[in-house]
Amino acid sequence: MYRYDEFDHDYVRSRVAEFRDQTQRRIDGALTEDEYKPLRLMNGLYLQLHAYMLRVAIPYGTLNSRQMRTLAMIAERWDEGYGHFTTRQNIQYNWTKLTDVGDILDALADVEMHAIQTSGNCIRNVTADHFAGAAADEIEDPRPTAELVRQWSTAHPEFAYLPRKFKVAVTGSPNDRAVTKAHDIGLRMLRNEAGEPGFEVIVGGGMGRTPMIGKVIRDFLPKDHLLPYLESILRVYNLHGRRDNKYKARIKILVHETGLEEMQAQVEAEFARQMREEGGPVVSPNPEHIAQIAAYFAPPDFAKLPAQSAKLTKAIATDPALAAWVENNTADHRASGYTIVTISMKGMGDAPGDATTAQMRVMADLGERYSHDELRISHEQNVILPHVKLDDLPEIHAALQKAGLAAANAGLITDIIACPGLDYCALATARSIPVAQDLSQRFAEPARAKAIGNFTIKISGCINACGHHHVGHVGILGLEKSGIESYQITLGGDHTETLAIGERAGPGMTAEEVGPAIERLVDAYLDVRDSDDERFIDTFRRLGADPFKAAIYPENNCAAA
Amino acid sequence: MAKAFKPQIISANDLYVGDVVYMNSGGGWTRKLAEAAIAHDAGDAEKLLQRAVPQQGKVVGPYLADVALDDDGRPFPTHFREKFRTRGPSIRPDLGKQAIYPERHEPLAARGGI
Numbered sequence: 179m180y181r182y183d184e185f186d187h188d189y190v191r192s193r194v195a196e197f198r199d200q201t202q203r204r205i206d207g208a209l210t211e212d213e214y215k216p217l218r219l220m221n222g223l224y225l226q227l228h229a230y231m232l233r234v235a236i237p238y239g240t241l242n243s244r245q246m247r248t249l250a251m252i253a254e255r256w257d258e259g260y261g262h263f264t265t266r267q268n269i270q271y272n273w274t275k276l277t278d279v280g281d282i283l284d285a286l287a288d289v290e291m292h293a294i295q296t297s298g299n300c301i302r303n304v305t306a307d308h309f310a311g312a313a314a315d316e317i318e319d320p321r322p323t324a325e326l327v328r329q330w331s332t333a334h335p336e337f338a339y340l341p342r343k344f345k346v347a348v349t350g351s352p353n354d355r356a357v358t359k360a361h362d363i364g365l366r367m368l369r370n371e372a373g374e375p376g377f378e379v380i381v382g383g384g385m386g387r388t389p390m391i392g393k394v395i396r397d398f399l400p401k402d403h404l405l406p407y408l409e410s411i412l413r414v415y416n417l418h419g420r421r422d423n424k425y426k427a428r429i430k431i432l433v434h435e436t437g438l439e440e441m442q443a444q445v446e447a448e449f450a451r452q453m454r455e456e457g458g459p460v461v462s463p464n465p466e467h468i469a470q471i472a473a474y475f476a477p478p479d480f481a482k483l484p485a486q487s488a489k490l491t492k493a494i495a496t497d498p499a500l501a502a503w504v505e506n507n508t509a510d511h512r513a514s515g516y517t518i519v520t521i522s523m524k525g526m527g528d529a530p531g532d533a534t535t536a537q538m539r540v541m542a543d544l545g546e547r548y549s550h551d552e553l554r555i556s557h558e559q560n561v562i563l564p565h566v567k568l569d570d571l572p573e574i575h576a577a578l579q580k581a582g583l584a585a586a587n588a589g590l591i592t593d594i595i596a597c598p599g600l601d602y603c604a605l606a607t608a609r610s611i612p613v614a615q616d617l618s619q620r621f622a623e624p625a626r627a628k629a630i631g632n633f634t635i636k637i638s639g640c641i642n643a644c645g646h647h648h649v650g651h652v653g654i655l656g657l658e659k660s661g662i663e664s665y666q667i668t669l670g671g672d673h674t675e676t677l678a679i680g681e682r683a684g685p686g687m688t689a690e691e692v693g694p695a696i697e698r699l700v701d702a703y704l705d706v707r708d709s710d711d712e713r714f715i716d717t718f719r720r721l722g723a724d725p726f727k728a729a730i731y732p733e734n735n736c737a738a739a
Numbered sequence: 740m741a742k743a744f745k746p747q748i749i750s751a752n753d754l755y756v757g758d759v760v761y762m763n764s765g766g767g768w769t770r771k772l773a774e775a776a777i778a779h780d781a782g783d784a785e786k787l788l789q790r791a792v793p794q795q796g797k798v799v800g801p802y803l804a805d806v807a808l809d810d811d812g813r814p815f816p817t818h819f820r821e822k823f824r825t826r827g828p829s830i831r832p833d834l835g836k837q838a839i840y841p842e843r844h845e846p847l848a849a850r851g852g853i
Contacts, residue, residue, distance in 0.1 A: 207796045228827055228835050229757040258834055276755050529830055601828035611830050
């Protein structure tokens with residue numbers, strides 16, 4: 179894992195001191211709210227419906243046990259005993275008091291964490307594949323790249339006031355678990371024909387009010403050109419991105435309105451100018467620095483183990499709950515005898531992504547004892563133990579059971595993403611979490627969930643789409659309609675390397691109608707799928723939306739009959 | 740035809756804690772909606788807002804919110820967003836105002852919640 183150097187420590191501490199001063203000036207009346215608001219947002223502090231909310235960055239979702247314990251301590255000491263893991267691999271505290279923020283930020287700085295650039299029109303926390311450094315399908319660990327981008331983008335003076343927020347995601351695997359095509363910039367690591375490492379650069383993806391699939395602006399970018407090329411994209415965006423209309427200010431709109439070819443030409447021209455006029459890529463760090471960063475992410479010293487664990491096989495034979503959990507919540511690891519564990523934060527009826535203080539401490543202990551002191555936060559709002567011996571799975575499962583964290587549903591229909599929605603968020607137009615809770619209870623029966631198979635439901639409480647509803651196999655968008663909460667269902671979204679934006683199924687419905695509608699939809703899918711192995715998204719692509727719309731809106735069928 | 744005026748109150752968030760507060764008839768702030776000053780016409784509403792806006796040292800973002808009045812003349816929110824603000828998260832009845840002033844908060848289901 180990356181460790182702060184002296185510069186990082188000094189920088190973060192000085193930002194905490196600066197923000198303490200700014201907050202005190204707000205309290206003293208020297209700053210108005212209009213003056214203070216952009217300052218607090220730059221430090222991750224929002225004002226929500228019931229309290230301030232502090233969003234803490236977890237760079238590319240990677241943290242160690244000590245950091246997780248500090249997150250638990252903060253929840254216990256200064257909040258209400260829980261935190262919320264987000265779709266940006268961050269954590270949010272929902273009950274922060276203004277007068278505590280300085281102390282919280284100092285506690286975070288103690289463990290090399292902060293809340294800088296988790297809001298505002300700047301380059302936000304860089305996200306990455308949550309299986310980075312562990313996945314069997316990985317070409318290269320994306321985290322050194324993500325860390326490099328983090329260092330380049332932190333407090334970058336030219337890009338502190340962009341037209342709008344800017345999000346970068348990196349994946350090192352062909353199986354895109356980082357949703358790179360739905361980011362302002364997505365970086366897919368690959369090798370060219372000569373075997374040299376580089377990136378496919380994707381630009382202009384995004385969700386929100388106007389969902390767009392990112393477009394490839396550069397097929398292959400040599401690795402050492404990354405920063406000047408990013409700098410070039412950001413310069414073009416900073417210059418031409420619309421500042422007159424916040425709904426049209428994201429780079430996806432610029433790419434759409436400018437056209438990919440023209441955008442590409444401008445970016446390449448700026449890139450060439452940098453290389454020519456400035457005598458080379460001035461923003462590229464020296465190879466020593468790159469090597470230093472890479473060294474922080476060197477693989478742990480894995481033991482030489484057989485591919486199968488006799489101990490695990492024996493335990494599974496007598497413990498069906500363990501067997502189901504291993505089947506659903508583990509993934510192939512690059513090292514023989516190891517696996518990747520997904521700890522589901524989606525227990526039946528739970529608020530997706532919420533973890534109590536006690537649960538955070540249990541996960542910290544498990545990470546320390548069984549996963550080389552590493553944990554990850556996934557954009558799916560789960561917690562990952564990336565490096566686990568197969569032999570240790572029975573003990574880990576038992577500990578998770580005791581903590582209420584053993585839901586065996588990773589990737590299944592109850593592994594629902596949901597934003598905080600109108601239960602907390604000042605921007606929301608409807609609640610998300612109660613809808614997720616209702617659905618998870620409807621599909622709680624393990625045999626039914628298993629029969630349905632891979633099925634993603636993603637719920638957002640407003641058009642900003644923090645719950646990624648556009649890319650859920652089934653998306654649910656909460657809106658206000660005539661003074662009540664109304665929910666639109668979208669079908670056919672996909673968050674992977676075959677990213678697709680879901681299409682709207684029909685008119686909105688009340689919260690009470692959503693659960694039964696989704697049950698009818700699922701029943702229809704089970705009726706029409708080709709085989710037990712055909713996922714919902716594949717059935718949808720084969721048959722189109724009509725059979726599922728008919729299931730959601732049976733009244734339309736009656737009218738037509 | 741002009742729209743009939745709906746009674747209004749001033750709502751805001753407390754500067755220090757961030758929780759929901761209402762302006763009372765003395766121009767101060769209360770955490771209980773029942774104690775909020777009620778504007779019965781547009782002129783009253785504007786006067787309330789003019790008293791609230793300068794109080795930036797105490798509250799954030801004061802605004803006028805529609806209310807209805809019960810038989811005893813006490814205000815209650817008409818929009819679901821404001822209902823949540825008077826209570827707290829619907830999924831965590833142990834948190835927010837509903838945990839502090841439970842007598843004012845019947846189960847959400849009774850009002851058409853999930």
